[in-house]
Amino acid sequence: DVKVTQSSRYLVKRTGEKVFLECVQDMDHENMFWYRQDPGLGLRLIYFSYDVKMKEKGDIPEGYSVSREKKERFSLILESASTNQTSMYLCASRRTGEGNQPQHFGDGTRLSIL
């Protein structure tokens, strides 16, 4: 079974802090993704990475950056946290190839910015 592990289930930070969300997958997947989930808006893609050191902006990258130094790990960075970044953050991974490869999700990190 694919395992996608997010380092924290709940996180509370203060405005202006630099925040790191970590995600590790154990299936040697090439593609990794960061989403945020907000009520009524579904899942929105922040960034994705299709291989080590490769990254692409998603639909809402402003205020975020990412790092993929190793294949198994994909980090989301909030450069200077703001209250509007309070949300549920979901990481996913996927084997590259045709579109029938599903994305596998972690359990999410619920982040509160005070």
Add this chain to the structure above:
Amino acid sequence: AQSVTQPDIHITVSEGASLELRCNYSYGATPYLFWYVQSPGQGLQLLLKYFSGDTLVQGIKGFEAEFKRSQSSFNLRKPSVHWSDAAEYFCAVDITSGTYKYIFGTGTRLKVLA
């Protein structure tokens, strides 16, 4: 532009009743289609996927979905709902075409009455 619509935000059914959750997509080619379920406080779990072949696909937990090209729909069904099916359900389209991206619907929250 590509889009996924889940017209029902909330659905309430009685335990033992049948269920149909609607999903419509807008995409030029035949897409890869997925249904995910999210239990409270959890990540997304893949229920089923369609990418070619038989238009009726079977998934886990007794769910099935039917792809109808003429209606651009991929509705999720279950003949008899259990209380444990209460969750949020997301339809997703993979428009990989080199972008590795899903488009998610905004979700349908299912409530099951005992």
